[in-house]
Amino acid sequence: xxxxxxxxxxxxxxxxxxxxxxxIIFGMAWKKHEPNIKKHVSIKxxxxxxxxxxxxxxxxxxEELLILTVISLFSSLTGHCGLWFGMMAANCFHLIVLHIxxxxxxxxxxxxxxxxxCVTVIPCIWVLSASEHLLHYSVLEMSAWIFIxxxxxxxxxxxxxxxAGRIGNMGSR
Numbered sequence: 001x002x003x004x005x006x007x008x009x010x011x012x013x014x015x016x017x018x019x020x021x022x023x024i025i026f027g028m029a030w031k032k033h034e035p036n037i038k039k040h041v042s043i044k045x046x047x048x049x050x051x052x053x054x055x056x057x058x059x060x061x062x063e064e065l066l067i068l069t070v071i072s073l074f075s076s077l078t079g080h081c082g083l084w085f086g087m088m089a090a091n092c093f094h095l096i097v098l099h100i101x102x103x104x105x106x107x108x109x110x111x112x113x114x115x116x117x118c119v120t121v122i123p124c125i126w127v128l129s130a131s132e133h134l135l136h137y138s139v140l141e142m143s144a145w146i147f148i149x150x151x152x153x154x155x156x157x158x159x160x161x162x163x164a165g166r167i168g169n170m171g172s173r
Contacts, residue, residue: 005134009075011127012088013068019095019116020061026112028054052165060160067156081135085142086149088128093150095121 068087075084099117103110132142 003130003134005079005081005131006076008127008131008134009072009081009084011123012084012091013065013072015120015123015127016065016068016091019113019120020065022116023113024054024058024061027057028052030110030112056164056166060164063160064156081131082137082141082145083149083152085128085131085135085137086145086147087153088124088131088149089146090149090153092121092124092128094153095124 071084071087075081095117099111099113100121103114103117137145
């Protein structure tokens with residue numbers, strides 16, 4: 001089977017779903033015990049933001065999935081894959097820095113998403129590598145799209161982490 005960009009653009013939402021299901025299932029239970037773990041860790045970042053319940057966290061995951069799906073659809077329909085490439089790189093960055101390094105080095109314990117981060121980081125890197133060969137971006141273009149993708153993902157994650165608690169509370173009113 002030959003690999004083409006039309007196939008590759010749909011892999012990030014699938015990889016995202018696999019990874020985030022682990023976070024949805026285990027995230028809030030882990031977060032209840034996180035203050036006991038954090039006594040030994042000095043970081044300002046709060047895993048899972050202000051989410052206090054699975055509903056709030058799930059709503060945030062849904063928003064991220066919608067963004068990835070819209071970007072994949074746009075890339076599939078137009079052939080413009082720069083933002084898609086940048087968001088894929090941001091996802092790899094997220095898996096490695098927040099889960100693999102953050103979970104194993106900073107917390108020295110399991111952090112929800114660690115198992116699927118270890119499993120999905122390899123296909124993510126493969127997708128980036130294969131798409132880089134198909135898109136023929138220059139180093140400057142690739143770097144720019146990666147920078148943009150990471151900034152977009154970080155801003156979105158920051159906003160979601162701030163409002164996750166409020167989103168969850170909306171359903172209980």
